[in-house]
Amino acid sequence: MRIIEAMESNVRGYVRSFPAVFKSAKGAQLTDASGTEYLDFFAGAGTLNYGHNNEKISKALIEYLQNDGIVHGLDMATLAKTEFMQKFKDVILEPRNLEYKMQFTGPTGTNSVETALKLARMIKGRSNIVAFTNAYHGLTMGSLGVTGNSFYRDEAHISRCNVSFMPFENYYGNDIDTLKIFRKHLEDPSSGLDSSAAVIVETVQAEGGIHAASPEWLKGLEEICREFDMLLIIDDIQVGNGRTGDFFSFEEAGITPDMVTLSKSIGGGLPLAILLFRPELDQWKPGEHTGTFRGNNLAFVASTQALSYWENDDLSKAVKYKSKILKDRLEKISLETAGYSTDVRGRGMIYGLEFCEPGFASEISMKCFEKGLVIELAGADDQVVKFLPPLTIAEEELLEGLDIFEEAVKELVQEKENRLHEAF
Numbered sequence: 001m002r003i004i005e006a007m008e009s010n011v012r013g014y015v016r017s018f019p020a021v022f023k024s025a026k027g028a029q030l031t032d033a034s035g036t037e038y039l040d041f042f043a044g045a046g047t048l049n050y051g052h053n054n055e056k057i058s059k060a061l062i063e064y065l066q067n068d069g070i071v072h073g074l075d076m077a078t079l080a081k082t083e084f085m086q087k088f089k090d091v092i093l094e095p096r097n098l099e100y101k102m103q104f105t106g107p108t109g110t111n112s113v114e115t116a117l118k119l120a121r122m123i124k125g126r127s128n129i130v131a132f133t134n135a136y137h138g139l140t141m142g143s144l145g146v147t148g149n150s151f152y153r154d155e156a157h158i159s160r161c162n163v164s165f166m167p168f169e170n171y172y173g174n175d176i177d178t179l180k181i182f183r184k185h186l187e188d189p190s191s192g193l194d195s196s197a198a199v200i201v202e203t204v205q206a207e208g209g210i211h212a213a214s215p216e217w218l219k220g221l222e223e224i225c226r227e228f229d230m231l232l233i234i235d236d237i238q239v240g241n242g243r244t245g246d247f248f249s250f251e252e253a254g255i256t257p258d259m260v261t262l263s264k265s266i267g268g269g270l271p272l273a274i275l276l277f278r279p280e281l282d283q284w285k286p287g288e289h290t291g292t293f294r295g296n297n298l299a300f301v302a303s304t305q306a307l308s309y310w311e312n313d314d315l316s317k318a319v320k321y322k323s324k325i326l327k328d329r330l331e332k333i334s335l336e337t338a339g340y341s342t343d344v345r346g347r348g349m350i351y352g353l354e355f356c357e358p359g360f361a362s363e364i365s366m367k368c369f370e371k372g373l374v375i376e377l378a379g380a381d382d383q384v385v386k387f388l389p390p391l392t393i394a395e396e397e398l399l400e401g402l403d404i405f406e407e408a409v410k411e412l413v414q415e416k417e418n419r420l421h422e423a424f
């Protein structure tokens with residue numbers, strides 16, 4: 001750890017929350033250099049939906065490397081790429097009656113978001129984009145423009161304009177219809193809202209504090225996009241790839257986005273980002289939006305294996321089953337710690353438990369870590385403990401992690417109560 005403290009920039013983050021030197025990992029288990037084991041309820045911020053070192057994925061990668069498979073090929077055709085594309089078409093798109101073109105962008109999520117915004121602006125010939133309060137779409141300039149949190153925005157010291165923010169569902173509480181507000185702005189030529197190329201939205205705002213939009217809200221948003229000629233971009237980087245129980249998070253709402261951004265778990269744990277869009281939107285000239293690392297061949301190999309999970313509905317059913325365990329348990333803990341925890345929110349296997357006292361959630365995360373559970377925070381003030389285990393986690397491990405969490409919360413509540421009593 002001394003080399004990290006001495007040499008790595010102050011910008012480092014997760015290493016501060018989880019101060020261990022990790023050595024190996026399998027499924028939902030992490031092991032540090034001293035042999036201490038941890039349960040992973042963070043899953044690489046949604047990159048490890050299929051678990052660490054997934055057996056099938058690791059085996060395919062080792063074989064591919066042993067056979068001198070192409071590792072880097074720019075966007076040239078490789079067998080790894082064609083097999084991946086065919087599988088994505090057969091297993092994901094066709095069974096859902098989705099017809100999308102695929103663009104391989106640079107390897108991280110923000111590359112896919114940048115590409116979507118650029119293409120939407122180019123197609124519509126309009127600069128403005130509509131984003132939502134509490135949105136998180138990445139931190140390169142275009143993506144930062146559509147990200148809400150001032151902690152990230154303020155450091156940029158550069159124009160973050162050409163974006164209008166509208167309130168996400170329930171932003172003002174559940175009795176105010178935020179789509180009505182959006183519609184009013186669109187209809188009123190004096191609202192100050194410029195006509196926009198696209199709307200970008202997460203169906204479940206993850207980093208923003210686990211806010212899940214209802215199917216009705218998403219359906220209403222799609223209608224507004226059609227009526228006012230704006231493209232609908234769903235950012236499925238964190239909650240796609242099965243996180244909500246279906247492969248795409250928007251399936252439940254029955255909507256068909258014009259564009260979909262995918263990254264994180266689409267690479268089966270390796271860097272890969274893709275933009276999907278309706279074929280009519282493919283208005284690029286050859287090579288017009290390029291880059292060195294587009295289509296990571298090792299990630300194609302990993303992803304082709306990961307997509308096998310979607311050849312039947314076993315994983316989808318398992319996510320829905322474990323979702324109920326997660327939700328029920330968090331609701332119980334929330335009830336038992338009322339006055340400290342204020343809300344349980346989520347869908348599928350992404351859930352958040354919100355705490356009202358500043359710093360409370362981070363104290364819990366630290367306590368959990370000491371007890372062998374890696375769990376992260378979300379929300380503008382890090383006030384939400386975020387549950388994001390691998391989708392493949394065993395039920396016993398899920399329960400074990402929830403036990404650790406419950407013990408940590410109750411201990412902390414007890415410590416606070418004791419301090420209160422001492423003060424009086």
Ligand SMILES: Cc1ncc(COP(=O)(O)O)c(C=O)c1O
Nearest residue numbers: 108109110136137138235237238
């Ligand atoms: C919804 C969403 N969009 C975009 C991004 C940015 O992805 P990356 O960090 O890989 O650039 C993230 C990252 O957490 C995300 O959750």
